[in-house]
Amino acid sequence: MSHEVANLSDPGLPDHVHRLADSDPAAEKKAERAVAFLFILSALGTVLFIASYVYIPHNLFVFVPILGSTNAHQLFLGLGLTISMLCIGLGAVHWAKTLMPDNEIIAQRHEFRSPENERKEFVAAVKEGAAASGLGRRSIIKRTLGLSLGLVGISPLFLLRDLGPLPKEQLQTTSWKTGTRLVTDPGNRPIKPSDLEVGAVAQVLPQLTPGEERTLNNIGKDAVLLIRLRTEDFQLSPERLSWTHEGIIAFSKICSHMGCAVALYEQQTKHLLCPCHQSTFDVPRAAKVIFGPAARPLPQLAITVDSEGYLIASQPFTEPVGPSFWERSS
Amino acid sequence: MTAKEKALGNVANYVDERTGAAAWMKKNLNKVFPDHWSFMLGEVALYSFIILLLSGVFLTFWFDPSQREVLYQGDYQPLSGLKMSAAYASTLHISFDIRGGLLMRQIHHWAALLFMVAMVAHLMRVFFTGAFRKPREFNWIIGVGLVTLGIVEGFLGYSLPDDLLSGTGIRIAEAILQAIPVVGTYLAFFAFGGPFPGEVFIPRIFTVHVLLLPGIFLALITAHLMLVWYQKHTQYPGPGRTEKNVVGYPLMPIYMAKAGGFFFIVFGVIAFLSTVASINAIWLYGPYTPGQISAGSQPDWYMGWLDGLVRMAPPLETHAFGHTISWNILIPGLIVPGILFTGMALYPFIESWITGDKREHHLLDRPRNAPNRTALGAMSVTFILVTLFNGGNDIIATNFSLTINQIMWFSRIGIFVLPPIAFVITKRLCLSLQRADRDLVLHGTETGTLLRLPHGEFVEVHAPISQVDAWKLTQHEQIPALELSTEDSHGVRRGNALRNKLRSRMSQAASDQVAKPNETDLKELEGH
Numbered sequence: 001m002s003h004e005v006a007n008l009s010d011p012g013l014p015d016h017v018h019r020l021a022d023s024d025p026a027a028e029k030k031a032e033r034a035v036a037f038l039f040i041l042s043a044l045g046t047v048l049f050i051a052s053y054v055y056i057p058h059n060l061f062v063f064v065p066i067l068g069s070t071n072a073h074q075l076f077l078g079l080g081l082t083i084s085m086l087c088i089g090l091g092a093v094h095w096a097k098t099l100m101p102d103n104e105i106i107a108q109r110h111e112f113r114s115p116e117n118e119r120k121e122f123v124a125a126v127k128e129g130a131a132a133s134g135l136g137r138r139s140i141i142k143r144t145l146g147l148s149l150g151l152v153g154i155s156p157l158f159l160l161r162d163l164g165p166l167p168k169e170q171l172q173t174t175s176w177k178t179g180t181r182l183v184t185d186p187g188n189r190p191i192k193p194s195d196l197e198v199g200a201v202a203q204v205l206p207q208l209t210p211g212e213e214r215t216l217n218n219i220g221k222d223a224v225l226l227i228r229l230r231t232e233d234f235q236l237s238p239e240r241l242s243w244t245h246e247g248i249i250a251f252s253k254i255c256s257h258m259g260c261a262v263a264l265y266e267q268q269t270k271h272l273l274c275p276c277h278q279s280t281f282d283v284p285r286a287a288k289v290i291f292g293p294a295a296r297p298l299p300q301l302a303i304t305v306d307s308e309g310y311l312i313a314s315q316p317f318t319e320p321v322g323p324s325f326w327e328r329s330s
Numbered sequence: 331m332t333a334k335e336k337a338l339g340n341v342a343n344y345v346d347e348r349t350g351a352a353a354w355m356k357k358n359l360n361k362v363f364p365d366h367w368s369f370m371l372g373e374v375a376l377y378s379f380i381i382l383l384l385s386g387v388f389l390t391f392w393f394d395p396s397q398r399e400v401l402y403q404g405d406y407q408p409l410s411g412l413k414m415s416a417a418y419a420s421t422l423h424i425s426f427d428i429r430g431g432l433l434m435r436q437i438h439h440w441a442a443l444l445f446m447v448a449m450v451a452h453l454m455r456v457f458f459t460g461a462f463r464k465p466r467e468f469n470w471i472i473g474v475g476l477v478t479l480g481i482v483e484g485f486l487g488y489s490l491p492d493d494l495l496s497g498t499g500i501r502i503a504e505a506i507l508q509a510i511p512v513v514g515t516y517l518a519f520f521a522f523g524g525p526f527p528g529e530v531f532i533p534r535i536f537t538v539h540v541l542l543l544p545g546i547f548l549a550l551i552t553a554h555l556m557l558v559w560y561q562k563h564t565q566y567p568g569p570g571r572t573e574k575n576v577v578g579y580p581l582m583p584i585y586m587a588k589a590g591g592f593f594f595i596v597f598g599v600i601a602f603l604s605t606v607a608s609i610n611a612i613w614l615y616g617p618y619t620p621g622q623i624s625a626g627s628q629p630d631w632y633m634g635w636l637d638g639l640v641r642m643a644p645p646l647e648t649h650a651f652g653h654t655i656s657w658n659i660l661i662p663g664l665i666v667p668g669i670l671f672t673g674m675a676l677y678p679f680i681e682s683w684i685t686g687d688k689r690e691h692h693l694l695d696r697p698r699n700a701p702n703r704t705a706l707g708a709m710s711v712t713f714i715l716v717t718l719f720n721g722g723n724d725i726i727a728t729n730f731s732l733t734i735n736q737i738m739w740f741s742r743i744g745i746f747v748l749p750p751i752a753f754v755i756t757k758r759l760c761l762s763l764q765r766a767d768r769d770l771v772l773h774g775t776e777t778g779t780l781l782r783l784p785h786g787e788f789v790e791v792h793a794p795i796s797q798v799d800a801w802k803l804t805q806h807e808q809i810p811a812l813e814l815s816t817e818d819s820h821g822v823r824r825g826n827a828l829r830n831k832l833r834s835r836m837s838q839a840a841s842d843q844v845a846k847p848n849e850t851d852l853k854e855l856e857g858h
Contacts, residue, residue, distance in 0.1 A: 007848060008771075008804045011797040013570030013577065058429050059405060067606060074432045078605025081433070086598025092591025100583050107362040107576050109562055109692060112465050163520040170525050171515065185621060203621060217525050220501075220620035253621060258505035258640070258659065259526070260498055261623040275625045276498060277641045278724065278734050291735060293640060293658045295647035323505040324647060325515045328654040 031098035038091030045083025052076035172320045174221045181207040182311040190310040193246045196228040201265045223253035243302035250301040252321040257294035259323045364565035364578035368455045375448035377596040378441045385438040394420035395536035397529040414617035421491040436604035446632040459694035467678040469557045474675045486539040497618025509659035638721030684836045686812045699806045701760035702840040708756035709749040764844035767803040771847045812837040
């Protein structure tokens with residue numbers, strides 16, 4: 001090939017440079033002592049480790065500059081372990097570097113490709129074996145074997161079927177029904193519009209009927225955020241405006257992007273921000289997405305008050321809450 | 331013969347008569363390994379993995395992988411009397427009541443971070459020095475597999491304590507599953523045993539985290555090391571080092587002491603970090619509930635790039651025929667990572683297709699001598715850094731008084747603009763370095779000695795560099811571009827004309843070089 005120009009010549013492996021410890025007995029002795037010192041230090045580290053384990057109470061806190069208030073038990077246990085491990089390592093490496101022979105050795109490499117005749121023999125052996133099994137001739141055996149192996153391969157998939165139930169409508173629905181009271185979370189108290197001042201935010205859940213227990217699955221779908229604005233701040237369609245009550249607007253707290261809790265409300269700008277991926281929703285415009293990766297506004301829950309003046313849902317959510325999925329129709 | 335020698339001899343004899351190990355051991359105890367600091371990166375990964383196994387086993391003795399609801403009544407007062415999962419409560423128990431428990435938890439977490447750091451650094455070393463070339467393509471693919479599994483394993487691991495932060499991560503993982511067209515909802519329901527969060531995912535990911543994935547890791551790492559052993563280690567170029575030999579120190583005793591000692595050093599460093607640097611203080615986050623979240627939610631660093639991609643995705647969803655496709659999740663969450671990792675795994679084959687080089691390589695490249703590859707690597711690193719930067723956009727915004735919007739738009743534009751810029755700059759830098767090497771060989775180093783010539787001109791005296799140095803700078807090959815024709819001998823356009831054209835173009839780019847000096851150049855110069 002054309003690129004094979006006359007290279008400079010390879011000067012070959014340079015001469016071995018002797019270390020001090022190779023020729024000077026004093027230096028050799030010194031290196032030996034250094035290695036032994038490190039190993040002793042390691043032993044002392046282990047002693048510290050054991051002593052800390054036995055004698056320092058596990059809930060004793062001490063003040064250490066920079067670290068602040070620190071658990072003394074864990075601290076000295078850790079320091080002991082650090083010293084014992086590090087010093088064994090340093091000792092061994094120092095030993096190798098100062099006292100063990102440091103002559104470089106040259107070993108030859110061999111091409112991985114097998115010699116031509118062995119390759120030929122291998123191919124012949126494979127062919128012979130295949131011919132002896134008769135797999136090529138006996139096509140009925142080949143096909144039925146393929147069928148049986150294929151079916152065996154599928155069977156584990158069936159065993160995995162009971163990992164979970166079919167989704168059915170579970171992603172489409174929540175516990176909110178017409179007339180469900182809104183209760184505070186935490187606290188489980190029903191709330192009245194007067195409990196919320198303008199600018200205030202509250203997390204609410206649907207009130208449980210007696211005997212019902214709240215699971216994390218419910219919270220994952222039911223969590224709702226109440227925000228009270230001035231009525232004149234809203235820029236909503238007449239229908240959506242009718243879903244609010246005295247300036248209180250309710251949104252699903254589960255992000256329409258990936259399901260995180262949309263928990264950051266900025267009072268000045270009236271924006272809701274999801275801390276996971278920074279999708280930003282504009283509250284006065286029905287949680288329209290104004291920034292970030294979310295593609296849909298947060299579902300709005302229609303609210304009103306019941307005869308006793310407590311806030312209730314005037315109808316269930318009209319769309320699924322949470323992140324998108326294949327069967328979602330809007 | 332002393333009594334001790336006799337006893338040892340008896341043992342050796344016993345084993346050898348049953349296994350014939352002596353012959354194999356004799357050969358392999360003298361196995362030669364080349365020396366270089368960058369060869370320790372893979373070792374760090376290996377040792378971190380061993381530390382992960384040791385500390386992980388300790389943690390399983392007390393960890394209760396269950397989402398059963400319990401009332402916490404342990405030592406940590408702020409959470410006392412709170413309802414939480416048994417997984418979270420037992421993690422608190424390990425942290426506050428078990429002696430050395432917190433230290434072991436921190437060692438496990440720090441070792442996991444170091445494991446990923448070391449693997450990525452090792453992967454970059456292998457990439458930039460061309461160590462993945464024939465015959466080591468299998469090991470490259472195993473390595474890419476290990477990094478991929480490492481990300482999954484780490485994610486599952488930090489999700490186990492079931493705290494508020496990790497539960498949020500699981501929520502996001504569920505949303506990615508759910509976003510897969512057609513089967514996503516079913517996959518999510520099967521994985522979580524129903525709607526999110528359900529009560530089975532902790533026990534399930536526990537089994538995957540402590541049994542399934544570690545088993546695969548052990549198998550892959552064993553194969554990885556056996557191949558290194560069998561194929562012999564690559565070496566950096568230098569005098570006396572060729573494609574046909576390997577120059578270095580023997581396993582016994584040098585590397586037994588050095589590598590063995592290095593394991594303890596890695597352990598010591600991790601133990602020190604775990605002692606003084608608090609990590610994943612789950613008691614501050616509280617137990618997981620889907621209705622709450624903490625501001626500044628961040629994944630561990632090796633997930634950060636993925637989170638950054640998701641954050642910068644445009645708000646795109648398709649709604650048609652009663653179905654939804656979430657491009658804002660699919661593109662950053664599955665498609666881009668899929669392309670990245672597939673491309674990485676296939677890179678050795680792509681490069682050898684472009685250069686047409688099908689030979690074995692055991693001498694490493696200096697990155698500057700493969701400008702195109704180095705530039706491609708720099709481009710990929712830049713891509714990941716932009717995503718990682720965006721993954722921390724909320725933290726960066728708070729600390730540097732920027733707005734999230736500024737950072738997000740910077741990343742959205744930067745992800746397209748910065749990687750190509752990095753490519754161009756790196757390639758230029760490589761070529762400049764080649765030019766500097768050439769100058770060094772031809773004109774020597776500056777001595778700082780000024781010489782006044784008879785006619786009054788001042789020149790600096792240059793000293794020729796040593797033969798060893800000159801060899802290091804000129805030993806590499808410069809492969810010319812492939813010349814593939816798009817027409818056959820009759821002038822008719824070939825069927826694969828387009829492919830050939832593309833291949834020639836890429837080959838052209840890959841062979842951009844500053845001609846290295848050769849004997850003729852040097853001789854010519856001596857004449858002056």
